[in-house]
Amino acid sequence: MADATYTPPEVWTHDAENGGRFANINRPTAGAREQQQLPVGEHDFQLYSLATPNGVKATVMFEELLEAGYADAEYDAWTINIGEGHQFGSGFVDLNPNSKIPTLLDRSGKEPVRVFESGAILMHLAEKFGAFLPTDHSRAEVLSWLFWQVGSAPFIGGGFGHFYAYAPEKYEYPINRYAMETKRLFDVADQRLAQTEFLGGQDYTIADIATFPWLAPFVFGGIYGEARTFLSIHEYENVERWVQQIAARPAVRRGRIVNKAWGEEDEQLLERHSAADFAGKKY
Structure with missing residues (x-):
């Protein structure tokens, strides 16, 4: 069933009372809101x-x-x-x-x-x-996958995650739209990982470091409630193999x-x- 029709006004204005879970911090402006120094430690x-x-x-x-x-x-x-x-x-x-x-x-x-x-x-x-980050011909491949992840994250987080888990009301169209895109992104990764051990090739690189924190919570079921079941994440067996392999690394376990x-x-x-x-x- 289609959601109720929304007609955008001629000029958009910020409605702080209809912002959902993050209404208290989200504003359409940038810049500092208060004077606050950051702590500084001894390391570089x-x-x-x-x-x-x-x-x-x-x-x-x-x-x-x-x-x-x-x-x-x-x-x-x-x-x-x-x-x-x-x-x-x-x-x-x-x-x-x-x-x-x-x-x-x-x-x-x-x-x-x-x-x-x-x-x-x-x-x-x-x-x-x-x-x-390799310096040979595979560098371009690694950077391609790095920027693939950076460009894809908003569809998963601000798109699927927001409308499925955080929006004040559930709407069919945006949930369907971003569920489809999230599953497509998992399929992109799954097909790639059927060919290679890691995203950039046979070596672990910043492409894997960037992508793992976004895909792993879906595999483990630790993000956006029942998203693992809703998106049938079990279908992406190559992604799961890759996630389990990276999750076992001592540095990853600490960093998380x-x-x-x-x-x-x-x-x-x-x-x-x-x-x-x-x-x-x-x-």
Whole structure:
């Protein structure tokens, strides 16, 4: 049955009372809403994030670098509670005018460098350390899959996730529209992973680090309620093989709990300043 017809007004205006779950923070304007300095630790890399799929990309990347022996990749990770609007503090906005996590401050060079957008952070770190991004002919393939993920995430999160799980009312058309696109994206990945071990080829790269946090929760059933059943995620056997393989990596297991602010307390690590912070945690 079709949803009730909506006729857009001639000029759109913001209705804060009809914004759903995130109405308290969503506005059609950018910029800082309050003066708020960011904490700063001792390491060259300062990460401001939350363990959402996009945030997990950055923490997994750091943990993978450390696991691979790049000691200079030590980092401080600070939790930015986006539900409470911490991303609109002046200190955060100075680093990321788009007010999204994750955001990185790299102080390893002569001048501090801000890096925002998760894909940019992965590329920045991969190029700085010469890891998880090939320099031969396969580089283009890896970057293609990286940008495929970055471009696809809004369809899964702001599209399917929003209308299926977060919207104040359920509407058939947008749920169907974004369920179809989410399943198509899973099929793209599934067909690719039927041909190769990893998305970029036979090596684990930033393409996998970027994509894993978005696809894995559907495989494990930990995102958007009953989405795993609703989307028949069990059909994508190659994706599941790939997810299980990556989920077993020690660095991934650690990275997934950094800046996590929900669930069991022993599965959360709100701040991360050294490897010792994982002591007593389940990951």
